[in-house]
Amino acid sequence: xxxxxxxxxxxxxEVPLDPQQxxxxxxxxxxxxxxxxxxxxxxxxxxGVIVYRLSNPAPAPKAAPIAAITNALPKGSRVxxxxxxxxxxxxxxxxxxxxxxxVFDLSTxxxxxxxxxxxxx
Numbered sequence: 182x183x184x185x186x187x188x189x190x191x192x193x194x195e196v197p198l199d200p201q202q203x204x205x206x207x208x209x210x211x212x213x214x215x216x217x218x219x220x221x222x223x224x225x226x227x228x229g230v231i232v233y234r235l236s237n238p239a240p241a242p243k244a245a246p247i248a249a250i251t252n253a254l255p256k257g258s259r260v261x262x263x264x265x266x267x268x269x270x271x272x273x274x275x276x277x278x279x280x281x282x283x284v285f286d287l288s289t290x291x292x293x294x295x296x297x298x299x300x301x302x
Contacts, residue, residue: 243288252285252292269293 198206254260258276265271270285282296 252290 254274255276258274258281261273261275261280263270263272265287268287270287270290272283272285274281274283278300280298282298283292284294284296285291286293
């Protein structure tokens, strides 16, 4: 008994491409290379931005000297509370049953706004 030799190219034989198909195949290869290069450039740009921001942190805002600014309270008032958040200082003052909140800019210590809460009669 002799075994038949199988031709490995019998099922995978390729038909030669015509010039139009070859042109389309070259165009697809160019587009794939361009797309890959663009994606790699984008990833490198993102990595570059991350490295730049980590190596050059933003400087903290300089606060004004505390002793240079004095803000007088109205006579007979008292400070109920203070809070610091988002670059602002909020001072809550109570005077004659009226609550007032004064908002100051943290970097310049300038008055930015006032909210007055009065009881209804």
